[in-house]
Amino acid sequence: MLKYDNNKPIYYQVIDDIKKRIINNTFHKNSKFPSTRELAIEYSINPNTAARVYKEMELQGLCYTKKGLGTYLSNEKNLTTLLKENMSKTLVKDFKTNMYALGFSEQELLELIKNGGNNKK
Amino acid sequence: MIKLIKYELYKNKLFLLLTTIITLVLGALPLPIAINGSESMGLNYVIPLLVIIFLIYGIGIGMIIFMILQQRELWNNNGILLYSLPISRFKIFASKIITGLFSTIFLLSITALYAFMYIKILDGTDFVKEIIAYVPSNLAISTTFSIMGNWLYWVMTITFLIVLSKTILGHNSNKGWIIPLIGVFLIIVLPVVVSLVANHSLITTSLQLTEDPDVQGDIASSIQMGSTVNFIISIAFNWLMSIGMFISCGMFIKKKLNI
Amino acid sequence: MSLLEIKNLSKIYQKRIALNSITLNLVSGKVYGLLGPNGSGKTTLMKIIANLMQPSSGEILIDGKAPSINSRNIVAYMPTINYLYKSMTLTQIGLFFSDFFNDFNMEDYFKLLEEMELPKTLKVSALSSGMSSKLRVATTMSRNAKIIMLDEPLNGIDLITRDCIIKTIVDNIKNNSTVIISSHMVEQIEPILDEAILINSGHIEFFGDVEVLREQQGLSVANKYREVFGS
Numbered sequence: 001m002l003k004y005d006n007n008k009p010i011y012y013q014v015i016d017d018i019k020k021r022i023i024n025n026t027f028h029k030n031s032k033f034p035s036t037r038e039l040a041i042e043y044s045i046n047p048n049t050a051a052r053v054y055k056e057m058e059l060q061g062l063c064y065t066k067k068g069l070g071t072y073l074s075n076e077k078n079l080t081t082l083l084k085e086n087m088s089k090t091l092v093k094d095f096k097t098n099m100y101a102l103g104f105s106e107q108e109l110l111e112l113i114k115n116g117g118n119n120k121k
Numbered sequence: 122m123i124k125l126i127k128y129e130l131y132k133n134k135l136f137l138l139l140t141t142i143i144t145l146v147l148g149a150l151p152l153p154i155a156i157n158g159s160e161s162m163g164l165n166y167v168i169p170l171l172v173i174i175f176l177i178y179g180i181g182i183g184m185i186i187f188m189i190l191q192q193r194e195l196w197n198n199n200g201i202l203l204y205s206l207p208i209s210r211f212k213i214f215a216s217k218i219i220t221g222l223f224s225t226i227f228l229l230s231i232t233a234l235y236a237f238m239y240i241k242i243l244d245g246t247d248f249v250k251e252i253i254a255y256v257p258s259n260l261a262i263s264t265t266f267s268i269m270g271n272w273l274y275w276v277m278t279i280t281f282l283i284v285l286s287k288t289i290l291g292h293n294s295n296k297g298w299i300i301p302l303i304g305v306f307l308i309i310v311l312p313v314v315v316s317l318v319a320n321h322s323l324i325t326t327s328l329q330l331t332e333d334p335d336v337q338g339d340i341a342s343s344i345q346m347g348s349t350v351n352f353i354i355s356i357a358f359n360w361l362m363s364i365g366m367f368i369s370c371g372m373f374i375k376k377k378l379n380i
Numbered sequence: 381m382s383l384l385e386i387k388n389l390s391k392i393y394q395k396r397i398a399l400n401s402i403t404l405n406l407v408s409g410k411v412y413g414l415l416g417p418n419g420s421g422k423t424t425l426m427k428i429i430a431n432l433m434q435p436s437s438g439e440i441l442i443d444g445k446a447p448s449i450n451s452r453n454i455v456a457y458m459p460t461i462n463y464l465y466k467s468m469t470l471t472q473i474g475l476f477f478s479d480f481f482n483d484f485n486m487e488d489y490f491k492l493l494e495e496m497e498l499p500k501t502l503k504v505s506a507l508s509s510g511m512s513s514k515l516r517v518a519t520t521m522s523r524n525a526k527i528i529m530l531d532e533p534l535n536g537i538d539l540i541t542r543d544c545i546i547k548t549i550v551d552n553i554k555n556n557s558t559v560i561i562s563s564h565m566v567e568q569i570e571p572i573l574d575e576a577i578l579i580n581s582g583h584i585e586f587f588g589d590v591e592v593l594r595e596q597q598g599l600s601v602a603n604k605y606r607e608v609f610g611s
Contacts, residue, residue, distance in 0.1 A: 006570050006600030009591045040550050044543070046411045046572040047553055049591065124479050132465070202463045204432050206480045207452040 002043055011052045014043050018057070019083050022073065033063060033071040125208065125216035126223075129191075137224055140183070144228050147176060148235035155242050169239040176232045180225060188221035382441075383408040383526060383558050384429065389438035391424050391582070398424040400582040401438065406558055408526065413569055413590075414562040415605060416579040422562040423460070425579070426529045429560075430457035443526065453482060456525035460532045462512050466505040470498060470515065477519055489522035492552070496544060510541040517545050521552040529560045534568055546572060570601040578608050585609075 002017055004010055033054070034042060040050040054071050057063045062079070065071045073079075099109055130137070151169040194200060194217075203213050384406040391399040399421045406412060414422045427433040428440060431447035442451045464473055470493060477484040493500050496514040498507075507515060517533055530549070534542050542565075550572055553559055563569045570576070570590060578586040585608045593599050599607070 004571055006567065006602055007594060007598055009594040010571055011591060037551070041547055044546050044550060044571055046550060046574055048410065048574050049571075052591070128476070132467070198461045198463045199465060201432065201459050201461070202465070205430060205452060205457055207449055208480070209449050 010045055011049050011056060014039075014045065014049070014053045015057055015060075016087070017043075018053070019062070019087055022062070023080055023083050023087070025080070031073050033073065035070060122208070122212045122216050122219075125213060126220055129216055129220035133187075133191075133220070133224075136187070140180075140224070140228060141231070144176060144180070144231050147172060148232060151239070155239055169235075169243070173232060173236045173239065176235075177229065180228045180232065184221055184225040184228070187224075188218060191217045191221065382406060383443055385439075385441040387439040389425075389428065389440055390436050391421075391428060391433070392436045398582050399428075399435075402579075402582070402584055404577065404584065404587065406560070408556045408558050410574040411553065411559045411561065411572055413566075413573040413576045413601065414560055414579060415564075415566055415569075415576060415601070416562075416585075417609060418564075419581075420579045421582040422579060423531055424582075426457060426531055426560065426562065429527065429529065430455050432457070454526040456481075456520050456523040456528045458516050458520040458528075458530045458533065460535065462504075462516070464504050464512075464515065464519070467503065469503050470500040473504065473515070473519060474500075474522075477522070481523055483524040485522050485524060488552070489518060492518040492522060492548060496548065510537045513537050514541060514545060514548075517548055521548060524554055525557060527558050527560065529562075531562050532564065533561060534563055534565045542568060566602045566605050567600075573601065576601045576604070578605060580609060 002013065004013055033039070036047055036050040036054065039045075039053065040047045043050070054063060054065065058065060058071075061074060062083075063071050063074055096109065099112075104112070151172050155169050194203070204210065206213070382405040384404070386402055386404040389399055389402045390397070402421075402425070414425065416422055424433065428435050429442065429447065431449070431452055440447060442455065445451065447455075465476070468476065474484075474486055474489045477489070478486050490500065493515075496511075496518060498511055498515060498518070504512070504515070513533065513536070517530065520528060520530060533545055533549070537545070546568070549559070549561070561569060561573070573590050575588060576586065576590050576593070577584060586604060590601050593601065593604060597604070
């Protein structure tokens with residue numbers, strides 16, 4: 001079960017988790033997503049929030065809805081790659097912001113990453 | 122409402138079964154004495170009579186207590202369940218009263234059957250003679266009938282309280298003026314009527330137990346005297362009881378239900 | 381159209397003001413959280429909606445009509461106490477509800493009992509407090525009522541039971557019904573809320589969409605609660 005940061009919109013967090021699952025190939029191309037109700041139960045959120053998740057994902061081109069049949073994963077080529085790129089951008093941006101706040105320079109950051117976080121001075 | 126009564130009976134099935142068995146057993150106890158007689162002629166009659174009177178008192182008082190206790194359910198946790206049903210509170214209270222009434226009538230019928238049986242066995246005339254001779258005060262008989270009348274009165278009083286609380290609750294506020302009117306009727310007029318009727322039927326029934334005019338005369342006069350006293354006492358008592366009950370129960374209901 | 385319109389509703393007990401001129405409009409299809417400290421008026425408000433109590437003043441309309449004996453047919457209220465008959469079995473409780481409520485669905489009820497691992501032949505008196513809580517939720521959620529109110533459904537129960545109850549609530553939110561949940565457990569309940577109503581001393585301190593709160597103010601309902609009620 002997902003632990004939410006209640007200070008950020010829940011539907012973003014659910015979308016992030018779904019994106020991770022797409023990258024991990026838990027969803028195959030054109031596979032059917034759970035219904036809004038099933039999604040709500042799975043993530044312990046309310047059905048309106050679940051509906052919002054799919055709506056937002058559809059806007060981002062991640063899925064499409066066939067009326068009466070359900071929501072399906074987009075068969076966009078390189079979807080997984082696109083998602084990886086998209087998600088990693090946010091992660092890197094956050095990382096850099098936090099590290100600069102600690103006083104690290106860009107060079108020092110690259111060193112750190114190479115050494116896997118072990119600072120040998 | 123029938124559904125409610127069904128559940129009331131179900132909820133009290135153990136109690137009702139128990140009281141039925143007790144009534145059946147107690148009523149049957151004097152049978153050996155009545156049939157076989159005993160050295161002292163009096164005991165033949167007195168013991169069955171006492172048992173019957175005891176049963177009537179017991180059932181009467183017991184059922185009043187039972188009905189009051191039944192209302193308690195409305196002030197504990199189960200009360201919320203009942204109040205949340207789409208049924209008026211009046212019907213809920215009434216179903217409890219009706220269940221109590223049915224049960225009482227049922228038990229009193231058993232008692233009445235025993236009474237008739239004993240009268241039959243003991244040969245009515247002598248039975249009545251012995252009653253007058255041996256029962257310490259024929260006030261006992263008239264009081265018994267008065268108790269029954271009073272009990273009926275109290276039942277109506279409780280019912281009135283319920284209707285009163287319905288008004289306090291504002292469920293039927295546009296009919297509010299009817300309630301105090303009924304209240305006046307119940308408090309003042311009803312005890313008088315009930316006592317009169319109870320005493321009259323007592324006299325009539327007793328007179329039918331014998332055809333001997335002397336005995337009839339005896340019965341009539343002693344009951345008459347006893348019942349006048351009784352009449353006064355019971356009216357005064359009923360009025361005091363009702364006023365007290367209305368005030369205390371009404372306030373209690375208002376407080377408990379937070380209205 | 382509002383399912384529940386409340387205008388300047390007040391409730392005064394002998395000396396205390398339990399609700400102080402409350403105005404609220406709730407629509408169908410949403411889950412509302414009624415959150416606030418003890419004695420803030422949550423239960424009082426629910427009881428007035430459920431027609432278990434009369435307001436002192438103000439107006440309240442359920443589907444356009446004042447609360448009445450009839451409105452109890454479309455409102456389901458789950459109180460905080462164990463209010464079911466102890467001598468009845470779970471099946472008999474279901475039959476009782478079916479007898480009096482037209483919208484009670486026996487099949488849903490049995491399905492819920494199974495999901496919550498409550499044996500239907502068990503008597504209510506034999507249930508632990510966690511199981512009693514689950515039973516109360518089961519009976520309430522088996523009603524297809526327009527307004528469903530759960531008063532502190534998560535109180536005094538263990539983590540697993542809590543998760544079970546939250547899943548049950550989410551699974552049984554019917555279309556076009558309004559769910560109002562009052563709870564102290566703000567953090568546990570907030571993921572399933574659409575809107576939060578923060579109430580203190582009979583007064584509404586905040587009423588709004590929770591995702592908007594998160595997006596625009598970066599605040600969880602719990603933190604908003606702290607902001608409003610904190611010292």
